[in-house]
Amino acid sequence: MKKLTAIILVSILFVLLFINMFNGSLNFDKISERDADGNYYTEQPTSANMVTSVVVDYRSFDTLGEVTVLFVSSLGVAFVLGGLTTRVKSNHSQSFILKVGVDVLFSLIILVGAYIFIHGHLTPGGGFPGGALIGAALLLKYVSNDTYRANIKGFKALEGTMGSIYVLLGLLGIVTGSFFLENILDIGTIGNLISGGLIPIIYVLIGLKVGSELTGIFDHFMNEEV
Amino acid sequence: MSLEQFLQLDLGIVMVVVAILAIESKQVINSVIYLSLLSLLAVVGFVLLQAPDVAVTEAVIGSGLVTALFVFTLLGVNKTTSLKEDTLEDLDIHEKTQMLKGGEVK
Numbered sequence: 593m594k595k596l597t598a599i600i601l602v603s604i605l606f607v608l609l610f611i612n613m614f615n616g617s618l619n620f621d622k623i624s625e626r627d628a629d630g631n632y633y634t635e636q637p638t639s640a641n642m643v644t645s646v647v648v649d650y651r652s653f654d655t656l657g658e659v660t661v662l663f664v665s666s667l668g669v670a671f672v673l674g675g676l677t678t679r680v681k682s683n684h685s686q687s688f689i690l691k692v693g694v695d696v697l698f699s700l701i702i703l704v705g706a707y708i709f710i711h712g713h714l715t716p717g718g719g720f721p722g723g724a725l726i727g728a729a730l731l732l733k734y735v736s737n738d739t740y741r742a743n744i745k746g747f748k749a750l751e752g753t754m755g756s757i758y759v760l761l762g763l764l765g766i767v768t769g770s771f772f773l774e775n776i777l778d779i780g781t782i783g784n785l786i787s788g789g790l791i792p793i794i795y796v797l798i799g800l801k802v803g804s805e806l807t808g809i810f811d812h813f814m815n816e817e818v
Numbered sequence: 819m820s821l822e823q824f825l826q827l828d829l830g831i832v833m834v835v836v837a838i839l840a841i842e843s844k845q846v847i848n849s850v851i852y853l854s855l856l857s858l859l860a861v862v863g864f865v866l867l868q869a870p871d872v873a874v875t876e877a878v879i880g881s882g883l884v885t886a887l888f889v890f891t892l893l894g895v896n897k898t899t900s901l902k903e904d905t906l907e908d909l910d911i912h913e914k915t916q917m918l919k920g921g922e923v924k
Contacts, residue, residue, distance in 0.1 A: 643871050680894070708874070716870035724878040731886055806883065813890050816897075 608766050638779050639713035639788040647718065648791045652773040656758065658720075659798060663755065666805045669812050676815035681738050694736040701729035709799030713788040719795040723802025730807045734814050744811050747804035754801040761790060761797075826866055833859045850888040857881035 639645045647655055702725075708715075709722030733740050765774035777789035786792070819827075833856060840852035857880030864873035 680890075717874045718871065721871075721874040721878050724875070724883060728878060728882050731883065735886075810886075813887060813894075816894060 605763065608763070637782065638775060639791050640783045641713055641715065643716075644713045644718060644788075644791060644795070648712075648794050649775050649788075652762070652794065655794075655798070656762065656773070659755065659758065659801060662802060662805055663751075666809050669809050673812040673815065676812070676817055678816055678818050679739065679741065680814050680816045686736070686738055691736045694732045698729050698733060701732070702726055705729065705799070705803065709795050710792065711785070712795035712799075713791045714783070714785070719798025720802055722795075722799040724806060726799070726803030727806025727810065730803075731810050734810055742807055742811060744808060747807050751801050751804040751808070754797045754804075758794060758797050758801070761794065822866060826863070829859060829863050829866070833863070846892060847889070850885060850892065853888075854881045854885040857884075 637645055638649050705722045705725030707722075708717035708725060709719045712718035712722070730742055733742070762773040765772055765776055768774070768776050770776065773790075775789040775791070779789050780787035782788070836852055836856045836859065840849050840856060843849050843852060857876055860880065861873050861877045864870075864876060
């Protein structure tokens with residue numbers, strides 16, 4: 593069943609790619625540098641934060657590559673340390689103040705992380721720092737509490753779903769007749785929270801993916817041999 | 819020389835000193851802490867150079883997550899090596915080499 597689904601998905605992708613090649617619009621020189629009419633994007637900024645416009649709009653394919661690099665590194669950690677199941681116990685007794693302080697700070701740090709990646713197209717920051725902050729919040733939980741385990745299966749499902757949606761959003765660009773990861777939605781008023789077309793959506797996806805990936809890496813580092 | 823240029827120059831000199839300390843310190847844990855300090859100074863540098871995006875990323879990853887990963891790995895390595903040294907004392911030379919190669923000891 594899985595194989596069948598994979599074959600169907602791959603053949604659909606190839607059909608779409610070949611249709612675009614015969615239409616002559618799939619030109620790798622021009623991907624994410626010019627729009628369908630051949631104009632450079634820089635003439636019309638797509639978000640209030642110029643860096644975000646470059647990273648998630650004009651060079652969105654590079655960002656997909658970066659996300660893939662992080663995914664491969666987390667895969668490597670899981671490959672090496674995946675067999676270990678016992679949680680590491682520290683030798684000294686747990687500090688009560690640290691534990692309570694982390695419980696108070698945890699939700700605040702998660703909130704700041706979510707703020708950073710939701711407002712990625714308006715303020716400095718974006719998916720990677722926001723996701724790393726969420727990972728740091730869970731790391732604090734692991735440090736403060738010897739018995740704490742995050743719901744790693746849930747995080748892995750979240751990570752996979754977010755990555756797949758990112759690629760599917762990219763393919764949506766090809767389906768609508770333009771380039772891979774083309775910003776197909778309406779850009780709206782620059783400076784509003786809901787503006788920039790696909791940019792906020794992609795940043796939320798990247799933030800959740802990076803956060804769950806880093807949590808998975810830390811969970812593997814916190815295990816040891818029996 | 820304006821104040822900002824002066825700050826940047828100072829920061830650069832301190833960063834070089836901290837980097838040399840990170841390489842030259844005898845204990846690995848000190849190296850890790852100096853590396854974290856270096857990242858923290860780099861954050862100030864990025865803010866002075868008006869790159870807040872990079873500064874945020876460097877603050878979270880450079881001085882937070884990477885330091886934590888190094889420290890945990892170091893703790894794990896210390897645990898394993900102290901365990902191995904305890905068992906090594908009771909073995910003869912042939913068994914020691916066998917064990918260091920990664921094989922099982924009979």
